């Protein structure tokens with residue numbers, strides 16, 4: 282069996298009669314096709330690991346000739362890549378979902394949502410009933426749902442269900458009442474939908490906080506379990522580092538503790554939510570770095586999302602002529618935080634979807650960045666860019682941080698929202714890459730699947746998992762395989778100021794790598810989403826191995 286060769290065996294290689302003293306390594310991998318993702322994109326055969334880092338990368342002859350180890354892996358010619366990095370996700374939130382929220386992804390109607398909730402409630406009875414992942418665009422009736430069916434099924438419990446993008450929610454009457462939401466409720470940067478003089482149950486963006494703020498807080502034990510549950514699913518898909526887009530000081534502190542005690546191994550680039558507590562602690566103290574944690578950025582929201590028409594557009598929506606979306610905050614709010622970030626050497630990473638939101642943030646950043654620079658301030662998603670504005674990314678070294686599976690999830694309805702002209706500047710990944718010549722890639726999970734191979738496939742094929750559309754969605758903006766791999770490794774590391782310690786297989790870097798069953802750089806692109814991870818290593822330690 283092919284798999285059998287991967288178990289780590291005690292080396293029987295005995296030093297030959299020659300007198301070369303071999304150096305001792307903790308691990309050697311050889312007979313591999315190693316995509317180093319170094320500057321030259323060199324392919325090698327072998328490497329040695331010592332104290333959690335690569336110490337040498339080269340030919341089989343060079344590595345086996347110079348190093349010895351009790352752990353030698355013959356990779357049987359399989360392809361090896363730097364550990365994958367997700368440059369934008371919600372790792373902790375995903376873990377929370379796994380533990381307590383009903384999974385509503387893929388529901389085909391609101392009736393099915395209610396059925397899934399009932400099943401969830403039977404298995405996990407709790408006062409608050411939470412769910413996440415519904416998307417009315419997947420339903421036959423594509424209108425937002427309303428509270429009535431929820432009231433019927435759950436007359437006594439508060440129910441709160443967030444949309445797939447996290448930018449809209451539907452609540453039942455009990456939840457609305459507890460939050461004090463009425464038809465008169467007005468909230469800046471948010472919306473409470475009203476019909477016939479009462480709230481329909483739909484809350485957009487900042488209005489969602491009225492309910493999420495009153496849901497009982499989790500405790501430390503829950504948070505620990507959530508982080509471990511997320512990690513348990515992420516290692517098997519080859520992720521060894523993630524950027525979490527929006528964490529509190531408490532969660533970051535807990536991650537740091539868990540890293541130090543060894544109960545959590547995922548390397549985490551923590552983007553801080555802009556709370557007073559975060560600003561007065563981590564931000565004030567300046568960047569914080571350990572081997573597994575970096576805290577050096579603030580996550581902001583400029584606008585909402587396209588699916589819920591909260592994305593801020595220059596002109597109104599093509600399918601909703603009275604609506605052009607919303608900004609989450611006043612300009613001064615963003616200015617204050619940008620000034621603090623400059624003062625304390627922090628990066629600013631702002632969610633911007635609509636063309637007006639992107640234009641606003643590009644121009645705002647420009648005021649602080651003064652031309653070409655190395656602050657690496659990012660725009661998360663950079664989803665719809667006015668054709669005149671692309672150049673600002675390059676002129677001010679502003680880094681777009683994009684999620685290729687968003688393109689293939691939204692392609693069915695995105696043009697309805699923005700029309701034939703504006704769609705040209707949407708999900709324009711190659712055009713964005715051209716601005717700075719590097720582009721970090723992520724998924725935004727749990728908005729999308731956690732699997733980085735879906736990202737790779739979507740970036741290159743620009744098709745859904747069923748192979749639609751045949752010619753690819755706006756295929757002129759497809760990335761090359763080499764660039765897609767860089768986006769998931771070295772460029773994602775660079776987006777976190779970590780390119781000197783991770784993101785490629787080079788001597789001196791953390792020995793984070795993944796062995797795949799197929800070579801995704803040359804295989805048919807259609808098979809990539811189903812390629813199996815054979816093993817994942819973090820700091821030279823095997824953290825996942827396929828059965």
Ligand SMILES: [Zn+2]
Pocket residue numbers: 369370371526725
């Ligand atoms: Zn996000």
